[in-house]
Structures are given as structure tokens and as C-alpha cells.
Amino acid sequence: MLDAATGARKFEFTGAGGTPLVAGGVVYLNASTVIKAFTTAGTLLWSKTKPVRTGVVFGPGAGTALPSLHAGELYITSPYAENATSTARTLALDAKTGKILRTLPPSATPVAFDGTTGIVTTTANNDSTVVSAIHLPTGSVYWSKKLTAFRDGPAVLNQAPPVISNGLVWMQASRDTATPGRLIALDEVSGSTRNTVTQPCPPATGPVVIAQRRILTPSNCGVTTFTETKPPQLLADSGFEVGTSGWTPLPGGALSRVTSPIHRGSAAVRVMPSAASQYTTGITHGSVVRNSVAGRLYVVSCWVRAVGDGLDLRAVVREYSQDLSTEIYQPPTSFAQIPAGTWMQISASGRATAAGHRMIPQVYATGAGANTTATVYDDCSFTSG
Secondary structure, X not given: OEOOOOOOEOOOOOOOOOOOEEEOOEEEEEOOOEEEEEEOOOOEEEEEEOOOOOOOXXXXXXXXXXXXXXXXXXXXOOOOOOEOOEOOOEEEEEOOOOOEEEEEOOOOOOOEEEOOEEEEEEOOOOOOOEEEEEXXXXXXXXXXXXXXXXXXXXXXXXXXXXXXXXXXXXXXEEOOOOOOOEEEEEEOOOOOEEEEEEOOOOEOOOOOXXXXXXXXXXXXXXXXXXXXXXXXXXXXOOOOOOOOOOOEEOOOXXXXXXXXXXXXXXXXXXXXXXXXXXXXXXXXXXXXXXOOOOOOEEEEEEEEEEOOOOEEEEEEEEEEOOOOOOEEOOOOEEEEEEOOOOEEEEEEEEEOOOXXXXXXXXXXXXXXXXXXXOEEEEEEEEEEO
């Protein structure tokens, strides 16, 4: 550790290995068997030996990956896969005390963070990288997405973690040092592919950086710059500030505009079940896209809050023929047992299979509590691109 002003040596680690993380006046070091925290003067704050399990080669936090700090917790990832001889999961520790709080799914790259959501990656031998979104407090997996392989081999991340921006998870995938890479954007909520751009050159080692609405990626021919653009919003009043924006309740529910609770702005809409036997309540919009464009991706997104427990949350973009006589299946996105009183964002996408179809977004709650529990919806968007 050097003094930034003079270059004088303040202290040094001996025989530790690993790359230190400096944050908030604390130096965190992930060595092969132990994790330590020091002051910038070299005083040891805490030391935690990594868990060791009999018969296991690589335990939780195995390796010397760069630590990550988020919301007062220190995350130690491990590049090793989980198998019969390895339980190399990610360690989550209290950053102040070093207490191990939980283990999470493994990740070959540092975790990317957005609130309580973390993005982790795993790469098996001779296979494409799998990107997953997890719930950081519990480790439950929201979704997993294997990257589409190149024509002659797997698509893998080049040691750099994904980056989250505006609801998208950006990453740079490579095949080898001779094949042009790909810039990929996944939907943060559903994991669906939102964009893929072939780069002019093979990627170089280094992170994807997003700044001032520009996406910067390292490559063998220099830094490549892309512009981050949002798809057009198809709803005139996505936040229900002046009305219901054309949304109507699904059968068995009653819709009303409310001023509390709200996610943002001054209003939201609430759906109350109108029958004791009703186990699905939600909102639908049948008039926003009456003539689809073949191959175009349509994405619905809403923030939802349940008043009571026991509900599963779902979103879907339904595709129908023009006369509504035939439905073309589009897969929904689902969250199980959403917590009461908490706003959660859910999104789903559907790619039109033909021109001239109706694309109908729906967001709804289902489960044993749907016949008695109100749900509130806010900041609902429907985009195409």
C-alpha cells in the first residue's frame, strides 16, 4: 500500500495473494484460505478463515477473486463449478465484522448489483456462459440464461462482469482472439435477450463501461463505443398520472385509480377481487398494439405491490390473430410468493410471429390469496423495438 501523495510505502501484505479492494477507508483482501480487512494504515480489523469441508477440493469462496462491496456486505466469488468435489459458492460477509452471513450461487465474475438483485455467471468447460439473476438476501434464482454460441464454439465472458443500466444487463461475449465479439443486453427482470450487436473486432480483456449514455467496450482494435437507446414507449400515461392509460381489469377484478400506495409520481391503479372464488386478478391492455410488426419484440413491465401474502406474480405478452380467434403461445414470466407490502418489478416479452396480430400485455397475481388480496400497479410500460 503506497501513499497517494508521496508514493511512500505505508505497509504491505506478505504471502497473501489476491487483489485488494479499497473502499470506505478499509482494505479488503481475499487470500486463498482467509479473508481479511485492514485500515489504510495496515491495522487488522478482522480475519475470517474460509469454510473447509471434508472431501471437498474447493469450498465456498475458493480462489483469490477481487472482492465486491454492496450495501454493507462483502461478496467473495469463486470461479470453480459446483460438483461432487466442489462447493465453491459465493460467500456473503458482514463488511464490518467479517461474519459469514450466507452462501450464494457461484460466479466466475464479480457480482453485478442492483438493489437486492445480483447478476452472477458460470462457465463450464467447452460451453457457453450461463448468466443468472439472484435474490441476494436468499440466493434464490430469478432466471438463468445461457448465451447463444458462436457458429464454431461457445460464447463466454472475458473475465469482465456484466453491467446493469436502465433495466438491462450488458456484457461482452467472446469466442477467441480472432473472432469479433458480441455486445449483449438481457432484460434484468426476465432474462430475455433485448439486443445483440456484433463488434468490429475481437474483445480485449477489460470491463464494459457505461457512462453518459455511452457503452464502452475494449477490443483488439481499440475502445468501441455504442449508444444506449431506449425502445419507444407505446403508452401515453405509463404512470397513471392522469388516468388508467387504457388498462382494464381481468375478469373477476375491479380496477380503481388510487393515490396511495404509489411507486412513483402521484397515482397508481388498484385491482380488488370481485368474487370469493377468483384466484387470478390483474390488468390487461387490449388496444395498444392492434397490428404487430413481424419479428418485433414487445416488452411489458410493471411495478406491483401486494397487500397480503401468498400471491404469485406473472406477466405475459399475449399474441392473437386479428379477430382474436387464435392465440399464439408466448411464455410468461413468474415470481412465486411475493412479499406483502413490497414493490416488485416484473417484465415479460413476446416477439410477434407475424404481421397484423394483436399484442396484448397482461400483469396479474394468482394464488390462494388472490380472492381476498388487492394488488397495486404503477409505472407500467409497453415498448417495442
